[in-house]
Amino acid sequence: MIQEVVDFHYERMQNLKKYYPFFRIKEYSLTQYKEGKYADIDMGYVLMAVLRFFIEENNFNNMEVTYARYAAFLASLLERDFGIPSLSEETKELIGYIFDKIHNEGKPFYMDYYDPATRKKNVTRVKLINSQLEGDQVTYTLTSDAIEFYLDTKEIKDESKINIEQLLLEKMIRSQDFRSGIQVVRRINHEVNMLSLRKNEVIQVLSNDVFEGMKAYDSFVKTGMKWFEEEQRLFSKNTELIRKAVEKAELGNDEDGKTDSYIQSLQEIHELEKELLKAIGKHNELLVDCMDLQKKADEMLRTAKLGRLRASFDFRDYESKIRLKQDTSLLKAMIEPLLLPNIRKTWNLASIDELTTYPQSAEEQAEKVEEIEITTYAYEDEKEDERIRSNFISIARTLFELLIAKKQFDLVSFNRKLEVKYFDEIFKNSDYYSFLVHLCQKKEYRIWEIEKEPDTFLEGIISDMLRSPENEKYRKLHFEIVMSKELSEEMIENIQIVSGGDKASFFTSNIEFVRKEYVD
Structure with a gap:
């Protein structure tokens, strides 16, 4: 059990880090700003509203967000929900202060955690908003972690996480954010691996208790296998989008005009394609294993049912037979196994030869443990x-x-x-x-x-x-x-x-x- 906690701690911390900025920002309750004048403003609500605004503009309207567009949106929200005048200079200062907290002044949020595998404290980083200079104007876009956090806050128990990640991947391919797309595909690979682990757990439960295992199998079918067809369709769609992106990139630059950025983009596209093909391969293997699991589950259930029939004993039926024959000696077959347990003990003579011929080493050999030097990287x-x-x-x-x-x-x-x-x-x-x-x-x-x-x-x-x-x-x-x-x-x-x-x-x-x- 402890080893399982150690092995999966890193993945859990990477999954939790996208929630960390929300609670950090919510701590800034504005009680210290302007002597608590705006303490009633809920920073958690404001953050979710701003994320929704960015998703609407970036992903649905395909528009870059400038500070002026953000300020106009937040001014209308503050006036509608908190009754703060939108045209005052003090409100403009407040809007800038809130943006600095969400944007974290351009720096990532740092989350410290203990890694039991290395027995050291590690630091993981997450940003909500990226900024870039286009011409003489600064524009802002949400990071993939911010989008994933916003989607995760909605209950999606009846939806496939792989499907949600693939919809996010589709948006990143269309916006040509191939580097972030690679991270999304790796998360898809992780979800496929988790489904494989769940499948192995179902097999283990089936081997111990068939009827409890069938309950676990039905749950796995409802939450995992039912989405396979839709997941395969989205895999095909994203593969086609990547193929078109490669064709567009190769046609857009001739051999003499290839720049470093073009070469880097092409490398990212090919790496994304490679990761996606790996995910498709794992998903296909999982699909085959699940079909095999279905056959094994049916066979194990049928065998268990037959075994249960053979092991059962109908006492009322046997009593009826005794009354019919008027022979009480028949009670011996029913009572004797309970009163006379088997006390005979046997010893296999072949085991004596094994004891005398078993080789013994002269001394125990110590295991050599080599220390591995860990390299620390600084960004x-x-x-x-x-x-x-x-x-x-x-x-x-x-x-x-x-x-x-x-x-x-x-x-x-x-x-x-x-x-x-x-x-x-x-x-x-x-x-x-x-x-x-x-x-x-x-x-x-x-x-x-x-x-x-x-x-x-x-x-x-x-x-x-x-x-x-x-x-x-x-x-x-x-x-x-x-x-x-x-x-x-x-x-x-x-x-x-x-x-x-x-x-x-x-x-x-x-x-x-x-x-x-x-x-x-």
């Missing part, structure tokens, strides 16, 4: 996240040290401090400007509150930083950010040095950092 976006986190912590420490030393200073003073510490290379680093953008999302910071419940991406990094004992001195910091549009000549000269351009080519707002007294 590019994980490296980017680690770099951003490290740079943000370094800049934040500099800011906090300056706040401890001075009660008030401006951005120019802060830049000078950074330049002394990191030279002028700091102003060529995009993370410096990203830090300022994230920092200015809020006008006031109480560091001791950030550790309890971080609200933004930057606050999450600062919260992790505060866990280190060496950063304990920053915990009681309280400061405000004051924006100023008046620029001094010295500030403008500083801007020219950083930007390397004329005065008219660069504009920024100076920032005042003001330390406040700590109040618990």
Whole structure:
């Protein structure tokens, strides 16, 4: 039993990960946003509505979704269901805040879990929304995990999971998302394997108890075998779609005009075709095995029924025969087996020879166990996240040290401090400007509150930083950010040095950092 849990734990975690973003997003109940002004908004309901909107636009209307289209939809939903005015600037800010939570600021959701096979903690990733740049406009589409999550939330007990995956596969082939289609086909292979395991379980139950096994067999027929014909039809349909995709790709580019993206797309199509043929082969094998199972089940049921007839004894009928013959000695045949159990024990003489001639080894041989070195892979976006986190912590420490030393200073003073510490290379680093953008999302910071419940991406990094004992001195910091549009000549000269351009080519707002007294 334990081994079965270990063997299937990875597949179960991969199946559960598509539900993880829903519960993470639902935690953002908006009670901390705008001092709880929008706490009545149900983020779970909003998420399901947004997913349904994306599916309608992407898969049924074949249209890309822009932020403006999303904002218009969510504004109408908030006004209809929660009575929030759709034209106010505050509502637009709320719509952007909700989108950042669902989109997770472009990053995947990370789910930690323990893998009993490797006895280590692993991390799996899942995204709901992908973004891409088309011309000068950013468009958004749902990932296959998001679509699968939305479909799984509806009860589909009377439907085949293989059919649902194939309908999803058809949409991906038509939208030319072949890479995601490969993952869908692999899930189809997994479902076929699960049906094979269920078939083996039915055979095992049949061998132990035919009549209980027949109940399991009937359940397997209703939930698995009844969909075989429809599944075969969808397999044929998707195979034809892949064939047309290959023909279209080969006709669309001549031999001299083949680009790297074209070659990659063609490779993905062929890999998808290979995986689908593998799934069809497994499905055909399962179909043959199920037909054989049907014959075996009928034969085992017939044999069991005959055996039950032979093993039964009609006491009333035998009693009638005794009365008819008036011979009580006939009772011996019925009572003696119960009163005289067989106490004779026999020993096969051939076993004695086996005992004397059985070979024995001089010593036990130990099994040699070799340790396998596990390779850990780091994704590019994980490296980017680690770099951003490290740079943000370094800049934040500099800011906090300056706040401890001075009660008030401006951005120019802060830049000078950074330049002394990191030279002028700091102003060529995009993370410096990203830090300022994230920092200015809020006008006031109480560091001791950030550790309890971080609200933004930057606050999450600062919260992790505060866990280190060496950063304990920053915990009681309280400061405000004051924006100023008046620029001094010295500030403008500083801007020219950083930007390397004329005065008219660069504009920024100076920032005042003001330390406040700590109040618990």
